[in-house]
Amino acid sequence: MTQSPAATNQWIRRFHPAHAPRFRLVCFPHAGGSASFYFPVSTALAGTAEVLAMQYPGRQDRQNEEPIGTVTGLADRLAEALRPWTDLPFAFFGHSMGAVLAFETARRLEKDGISPTMLFLSGRRAPSFVREESVHRSDEGLIAELKKLSGTDPRVLDDPDLLRMVLPAIRSDYKAIETYRCEPGARVACPVTVLTGDNDPRTTVEEARAWQDHTDGPFDIAVYSGGHFYLSDHQQEINERLAEHARSAG
Template sequence: MNAAPADDGLWCRRFHPAPEANQRLVCFPHAGGSASFYFPVSAALSSTVDVVAVQYPGRQDRRTEPGVDSIEILADQIAEVLQGWDDRPTTFFGHSMGAVVAFEVARRLEESGSRVTRIFASGRRAPSRLRDEQVHKKDDDGIVAELRAMAGTDPQILGDEELLRMILPAIRSDYTAIETYAAPEDRTVAAPISAFVGDDDPKTTVEEAADWERHTTAECELRVFGGGHFYLADRSAEVISLLRKHFTGTSATTVS
């Protein structure tokens, strides 16, 4: 087997390197999120999977860099980093904004001749399902209130006023990127898609998640979990189990 592509030191994080793994999972964070959000996934799967978490600019060790306020530009940059990572089958997992970033990166890689095995699109409506969301236009306090309401940001960050003010520009860039993103219904990938959604998610209805089927020329599966936008916090064991089954081929993701 070829060696796993090395961390580029900027965009990619391997918390538990698995150079002998025969498959790879690339994880894309939500708006305001960081690579460390996927540390538990890496810990759980690293015995058999090369787990790579993407680190966007403007957070943690990249907090001095400006954020990227365009999904298209962000996807261009990540696709360039992942170009040539063809040494083993690669699956994408993205939550919320990360689902759209994963979709757009996969589309770019496919256009250049690479293949993604499957996209797990979590907590996000289909790319062509639009809402008029304006969080990125709120003042800092308004954005912080949104972060608290979604309960997906580390409480230690929310409690550290100095750190919070430092990373707010990048978080605003994230919200600008995802809230100004739009894709036509005919924008597709060849990779199959598994859409995951919480049944009480204020950001994505089950119907909006089901429309991911419009954006793949392969099959699309839907799974509904109990919970809200960050259902992952309470259902992490179940989600990791489904990912493990995907990689071992013991079971297909079921439709709910």
């Protein structure tokens, strides 16, 4: 495979590069999240699947880059970055905003005849359920939301200097997901597995189950105890699910 330096260095992080991988799992972070969120997944799946964690602009080592404030803009760039890495069977895993980006990126790749073996969509309602949200319009609203969802290190929220650094990317991500409107009838051909918490303030089980209307392939749903970041309490179970799929599809 000819690797694209731009794709590798800008958009993709490989924490455990495999010498001769048979399967890849591509992971898409949540709003305000970064590639390092998936380091534990990469560690757990090393030897079973090569994990590619996507790094959006405006955070960590891309701190000085301008964030992209639309889902369509992000998905276009993500699909472009991933094309050189689709020479092996691969699946997508996306949490929250990452679920929508996984879906939209898959749609773009499928137009070129490139399809994931599975979309694992976590912690996000189906695009057919639209809520009018405007958290991105104020710092106070963003901070309150982050505290409510319990997915951000409290030390960041309590440090004004750190907050000043991370808020632009978080605001951009929230603007992207809150203004996202899916094309009518948008679907993927590949199978979809939805994972969700039973007490998620941003996604009901009914809203999560509605992803089945956005695939022409098989559909499954797994409901775990917990809120929006339920996966923190069920990481081993989820890793085992991902590894099982990698072994069967690779």
